[in-house]
Amino acid sequence: MEKSVSKKAEQTLKKARVKYPIGVKLVVIITVLLLVSLGTITFLVSAMVSSDVRITAEDNNFTVNRRSATEAENKLNTVRSNVFLLLDMLNAAGSSAALSRQASAFFFERNQDIAAVVIPGSLELVNTRFFVSNEIETTLITLFLQNEAAAVRRAVAGEPLLINAAPVFGVPVIAMLYPWQESGYEQAVVTFFSSEDLTESFGSGANSSFMVNDQGDVLVHADYNLVRAGANMANTPIVQAMQESGDRNLQLLYTDQEGNRFFSAFRKISIGDAAVITSIEYNIVFEGIAATTRRNIFLTAAVLFAAILFIWFFSKTISSPVRVLAAAAGQIEQGNFEINLKAKTQDELGLLTDSFVNMSRGLAERERLKDTFGRFINKDIAEKAMKGELTLGGETKHVTIFFSDIRSFTAISEKLEPHEIVGFLNDYMTRMVRCVNDTNGVVDKFIGDAVMAVWGAPISAGSPMADALNCVRSALMMRAALLEFNEGRGGEKKPIIKIGCGINTGDVVAGQIGSSERMEYTVIGDAVNLASRTEALNKPLGTDILITENTYNLIKDYLIVEEMPSVTVKGKEKPVRMFAVVNIPDANDIPGAGAKGPRTLAEVRNLLGIKAPDMNKVDTDAEEQKYKIQES
Template sequence: MLNRLRNAYAQLFTTIRAKLIAIISLIILLSILLFTGISLNLFQTNMSELIKLNNGNNAKMLSDKIEAELRSQGDQLRLLSTLSREGSAVMNAYFKDSSDFLLVADFESLTGGAGKSYYREDKLARLNVTPEQMKSLLRFTDADAKAVRQGQAIIRSLPFSRQSVWLYAVPFNEKGSDRAIAAIMNGDSLTALFGALKSKGTSSSLYAAMMVDSGKKLVAHSDNRKYKAAQEMANHPAVDVAFKKFAQNVATGVQRYSIDEITEYGSYRKLAFGGAAVITTVNEDIAFEAVRWARITIILIALLILMIAILSIYFFSRTISDPLKALVGATQRIRGGNYDVHMEKTSRDEVGELTQAFNEMSDGLRERENLKGAFGKFVNEEVAKMVMKGDLALGGESKIATVFFSDIRSFTSISEKMTPLEVVGFLNEYMTLMVEIVHRHGGVVDKFIGDAIMAIWGAPVTKPNDAENAVLAALEMRQALHKFNQGRGSRAKPVIRIGMGLNTGEVLAGQIGSLDRLEYTVIGDTVNLASRMEGLNKAFGTDILITQNTYDLLKKKFTCIQLHKIKVKGKAEAQRVYAVMGKAGDTKAPKTLAELHKFTGLYPQKNVAK
């Protein structure tokens, strides 16, 4: 799996353009994501704190209004109780002007029966309820009576399906009296007050508010369609936390919670009347809608920036990759041997400098190749290559090599019948043919000595079959010369015969000459003996002679005829020489010296065969 990923990566990112796009796009994307993440996180944190603050302010503002309203209503109830002593007419007149009260009752003691009661007949009639049914809702406990004696008000939700109503009772005096004024209140005013917090233009409310009594039952809610009066609210997270905090003497606070898969912030505040509480909530999802839109907007902007960056990088990278591709193509052409390559410099940056350097390199290689070509015409190509590379050390070294000499028979008489131009043309044609054969068999042409050719196998580079290659080259020259002579015989194109001599042994190879001019060659007794072998062909009427040293190496590979020992110049002892007929097993090769004479047209000066 890891190798597959590596291969996929290598295939995908094979160009500079792809790498630039990938790396820069990744940097831009990571930068945007990091910036966006940090910014949105800070924005969301600040929004969260702001929401808590606003929600807490809403709870305080609402509770202050409710407390002021309750205080005002308590004073009105006490005033109504006082007016009731002035007469029913005055009481009824005042009562009709107040829309908050549905029924008011004066209690000498909450544990006793109710005294005088007053109600709005028109409102009760619209609700289709009797005064007795309303009075039945006025129920109090001993704890309520105790609270009144301590000067505390009583607030309680009432289970009434036709109208949102709630119970409100206040002591007539501040403290110490059992007398109380109780009223069944119209819940519409509280609902309207809470409803003012609902957000506009959203599918659900951003803000909501509710008021619960000390028994954790709902008195009023901003959403009266979802919540009903006297509904049990003990399981509501905000209510539960609020009353736990009240028990710890904490009158206000903020709590984050989830209800019905909706996350909300709930701010709670205990009222100064009746142990009731006001709770305002804010929907986190709606509150953070701006954050979500900001995130979406930033992502879209990031994608736009990324696309612009990719396009910009793409076109910019072409100013780098296209010249580099062109340079790669030009380099491949140079590697193929085409040095006439010139790249146009299209910029002044590093790519332009690289192009300029490439052109200079191309010019230098072209000049070197021209020099090498010219050099190779005067110096052996193998030697020229080694000199150019610096692989040919100064001085000499001992090597085992096979030295070859060839010479045209009766060249002086032939050349006398030809013009100088004809002689040069004739020699060039002949030597070109012979040199190609030398090179084809791995030999090195050491020098031309007039019409003679000196070649070497084993220097400057030694190979295990140098002697064999040298004899093979000589045999191929025999066949090539036979074809060369076909159709010849005129003055300008005379038939030619050659003799070839080979010897294998130790030579001293190296660069020999003066400080001004050096020549790579081989010297030594082996060279001298090879030259003597070439000259002996005249006496024996042969074309290829080899020494005993060469014969010992090749006697199983070639068919040779042993000739008489012969005394050669420079050697104290007579030398045994061998005439090469052909490759071992070659049925087309001459079998005898007579057949050889007939094929080559060369005949001995005297009978010297064994």
């Protein structure tokens, strides 16, 4: 036995082998793609070392900052030295006004960027050419001194200061204040000079420099609008670092309020605690690397594009058979299991196609078996049986049981030929069974002209109430179907028929009953017997649908009923309350029911042609009728 099994396994493996496996093809393609794209990117990125670029950028920024600071400090020292020389010359000239004027004229001729030299209260030397060429008034000097009186006092106290005078003068001017002693008195010298030459040198190249004083006020900047507006940068990280740091120079990477990143360095100068700050944008530093990255991306995209084109053409060998299989799957989904496919390749798709065809044949056979089996029993039960979920035995379930029967069927059948009886019953049963199936019920069995159905086993609508309501809905649908069935009927060969329906809810044993050779899914129990006997009460009580109080208590909020006399049923000690179903007001989807349906039992009897019985004439012989009507 083991040898035969192994031989079959070997034969299966031989049939399963393919000449050109798809897995091998995909591995080759993906490997080539990854090696080309990732290898190229790795090589190009490795060639550009970002750390070296950053070090170079920081060194260059430091160099530019140092050069700018040196230039600014030389400028300030030169201006201060020249002004001190002028003051010494004026002291030497003494009371000679002509010599003083000559010295002043010579000084401004050699220092045309100096606008004025003022010692508040004692001396005011003005470079008239500077004010005329810039079209400004000399009175601005007095205005500035009035605005900066506190700064003048600080300078008299011995504190050198640099102040931005551009907001007052309207041109780039710096006021340099420093102490001066003359004739034993402490005074302040205020020198106004142009900063245009510093602005031009600070703003050149990718590295931009600007100068601030000890308060963070901008003194020199490439953007003159900031200078003219008297901008203050004390809140920027680099200025704060400059003010807090004890170092003379420092460099850091920071992010401004707009989210831009900068490499920024500062260098303090010896006059007025001012500092020159030089910055370069982070993106400019790494622009070369970004450009290389973009080239890498373009190159990778080109490689991927070429690979995609190749794979796209290659995928035709896979997508076409897959589409055919998908179409076949759609046919199977629609219930067409007879498909005709032939494998056109010798790879896994060919093997899959053959397996798919074999599967469809198996499904067709299974569906035929299920359909055939379902004609004899309920399809839900057939499905469970085919899955092996039904075995001998049962379980207790709370269900609603239904019985219906054709009135006077024996008398009707005596007037019909056998084939007419069969045709008549088939037409009638088809309509009734459809009502059961449409409400999730299960036809348990046919007993001649009687129908037994169950709601709640083997499947349930979710609750006993829902099952009971579905059962009553089915009975109302049967009422409508019977009225339709009777249209055009009359006479001996096509008699008008009437039915009675009995409904009860209770615990039953549901399961497979029989033997291992032949079994039947059904429900048994006292609740079944009561449902059967309830159905028999329709004739004497003149009703078509009767429910017991067990069912009524579950769904009374949904029904219109009329209570009938209580009945003592054989096997029951206490009388059972009975209710005739008139309508479900909300069942507008059931013909003849819902809002336009009957509201009383009298209307139902009139609709169905049922005469109201005389309860005094009803035979209450319990042995024969198996029920006894209680007097109300």
